[in-house]
Amino acid sequence: MLNNENESPREPELPIYRKLALSLATDIKEGKYKIGALIPSIGENSKLQGLSIPTIAAAYDLLKKHGIVGLNVSNRYAVKSKNIERFLAEELKKTRQARSQER
Template sequence: MAYEVAAPKYVRLAQTLQGRIEDGTYPPGSLVPSENQLVQAFGMSRPTVVRALDLLKRDGWLESRQGFGTIVRGRPEVVEQKDQRGREALERSEASTSGRLVDVAQVPVPPRVAAALGIPRRAKVLVRRLLVEEDGEPVELSSSYFPVGLAEGTSLADSAPLGEGLRAHLEARRKIRFDHVTERVSARRPSEEEAGLLALPPGEPVLSVFVVACDVSGQALQVVDVLLPADRQELEDTYRLG
C-alpha cells in the first residue's frame, strides 16, 4: 500500500501565503488580508483560513497585535542550538559514521512510536538501529522508525549502511519534504539489550532523546529514539530573561 502525504487545504493556503510573504507581496510590517477577504479570495471556509493563519503564526511568519490585526513578521530567524541530536540523527550518513548497524527489520510498533506516527498499535514499523562508537566505545544507540508504507520504494529495508542521511534519502526517493522536528528528552532505564549494546553496568540510566520529524502539515514521517549513557551527558543552554 502506498504511503500518501496529502496536504490539507489549510496547509496549501498557508504555503501560498508564505510564498507571498517571501516574494514581497506581503512585506514585513504590513497587514495580511482579513479573514473575510481571504475567504472570498481563495474560496475557502473560514475555519480553513483560521487554521492557515494559526499555522503561520505558530511558525513565526505572522503575529497578532491587539487593535491592529495580523501583522507580517517575515521569514523567521533560524535559532542555532548547541546540540541538535534530532538533526544529526536525520542527516548523518550511516556509512561514514563510526559504529555499526545493529538491526534492520519490521517490528511491532512501540506504543510511544505508534502515538507519534499516528498508526495503530498492532501495526508494524520498519526500524534501523545504529550503534555509534567513539574510539571503539559505544556512545549512542539510535533507533529510527518508519511507517512500512513510507519505506516502499526506498533502500531503508536494506541491511547495508546508507551512504546518505535518512532525511535526504526519503526526500529524494519519496518526493516528500521534512519541515520541523520535535525533541523530547527524558531519563529511563534501558532494556537488557540496550544496556548490553551501550556497555552499561546494571542499573545505569540512559537519556532518551525522542525525535519526531514531520512535514509542513504536521504529519510525522519518522521517529528516532536516541539513547545516550546518562553519566556522560550534560545539557546546557543560555538565554535572556525578558
C-alpha cells in the same frame, strides 16, 4: 492562490490550510508582503479563496505558531518575519514523510 496542478492523483493531498499557509509564506518570502504589512483578514481571504473561515484561521494559526505573522493592535494579522526558510523546510519534510507512508 492555491494550485493543485503539480500533484499527481496518487500522491496524498496536503490539507487545504497547509497549502494556504505555504502559499502565503511563499508570498511573504518573495516580497509581496513586507514586514509589518497586513495580510488579508480571515473573512477577506475566505471570500478571495472560496474557503471556509475555519480553514483560513487554521492556516493563519500555523503561520502564527511559526512566528511568521502575528496579531497587531487592531486584531489584524501582520507579517512579523521573513525568515520562513525553516517553516518551508519543515512543511516540505512533513509532506515527504506523509507521501512515503502512503506508498
